[in-house]
Amino acid sequence: MRADDFLHPTDAGLYCPPGDFFIDPVRPVPRALITHGHGDHARSGHGAVMATRETLEIMAIRYGEDFTAARQPADGPVRVGDVEVSFHPAGHILGSAQIRLACAGGPVITVSGDYCRTPNPVCAPWEPVPCDIFVTEATFGLPVFKHPNPAAETQKLLASMAEFPGRPHLVGAYALGKAQRVIALLRQAGYDAPIHLHGSAQRLSEYHVAEGIPLGDLRPATTPKQIEGQVVIAPPSAFASPWVQRFRDPVICFASGWMAVRARARQRGVELPLVISDHVDWPQLTQTLSELRPQEVWVTHGAEEALVRWCELNQLRARPLRLVGYEDEEE
Incomplete structure (x- = not known):
């Protein structure tokens, strides 16, 4: 044949x-x-x-x-x-x-x-x-395209949070797969504070937890007054919506293999590009x-x-x- x-x-x-x-x-x-x-x-x-x-x-x-x-x-x-x-x-x-x-x-x-x-x-x-x-x-x-170690990119996020403790870090990450991977990388790096999720990533993250994947303390990203950790994870599309305006002076991050292309990071207004690819x-x-x-x-x-x-x-x-x-x- x-x-x-x-x-x-x-x-x-x-x-x-x-x-x-x-x-x-x-x-x-x-x-x-x-x-x-x-x-x-x-x-x-x-x-x-x-x-x-x-x-x-x-x-x-x-x-x-x-x-x-x-x-x-x-x-x-x-x-x-x-x-x-x-x-x-x-x-x-x-x-x-x-x-x-x-x-x-x-x-x-x-x-x-x-x-x-x-x-x-x-x-x-x-x-x-x-x-x-x-x-x-x-x-x-x-x-x-030669992607760096994801653990090293996670350290960049932790270093930025230490440098800017008063600013929320909004991490653009696709709701299925990338969001949960970023959470797991942060947990592996020792970050145990609450991580807040845009609604589109919440149910899928709950499914991962039900499958035995430990993601730690996850909470909905509703209003800034309820944000107890520095990390908020949302799909990149949310950054072009009114949702992002509820956060004051956020550090805009994006976790993607495409962040190796600096022009894409600039076009999206990304302050902290994280080259994490699946x-x-x-x-x-x-x-x-x-x-x-x-x-x-x-x-x-x-x-x-x-x-x-x-x-x-x-x-x-x-x-x-x-x-x-x-x-x-x-x-």
Whole structure:
């Protein structure tokens, strides 16, 4: 079986004919396999959804219990049509997974979704999945992106709070995954004061706690008079709303891999950029491909051409998929 007969891009997303399913489709389809709960990968309205238990529960929190007509937790290898499907940790956010596909007479394909090899205290670590074809993201697929140690970035936040004890530090962090990771990093660094959350991050953080991830004293960010700690975490979109005006002289922070680009920090009015990413950077990306050595690499979500060129220079066959409809939700 040719690879394109097994899995190929369509307007709705990657489609697998032998299993008659889509992976991370961008519009409603009869059957979807979902890598993780971010909205550019996990959408509502599908007829049936297979994902990890955590991703299914996160989708229910975000979209309501009726987000799909039928749901199936991924539990060990299962057959979907003529395809053996298994889910493996991606290290991106809670519940994130790489999806391995195997079919008689065809190549073994791993669709990585979004993944990260830097240890993340709020999710299972990435694991290598041997395959013939590796479908990789390239969100930070340029040599300029070399992310620093998240613990060192956390120390920058703690140092700023010590320098400006009277100013609240408003940390822009995506409500699913990044917010909880920033909280966990602060707790690991010894910060045990209350951390206040914008409403969009509160229920998802409570879910992480229910899953056994210790996040310490979390409180709603309602009015400044009720703020007992210096840290307030909110999605970046909140900083463009009247919500931010309730805080007097805040230090505006933003936790994202994109904060390595100084122009983006300036455009957002960020005083304290924190380069904390849940994606592989360039060294991790190329290390992964060097270690897996698949027969072919399919590249999507980002700087596709640069990574394809690197593959060619390193004797790896590669092609860009040019899928549409995917964006980094941190933006």
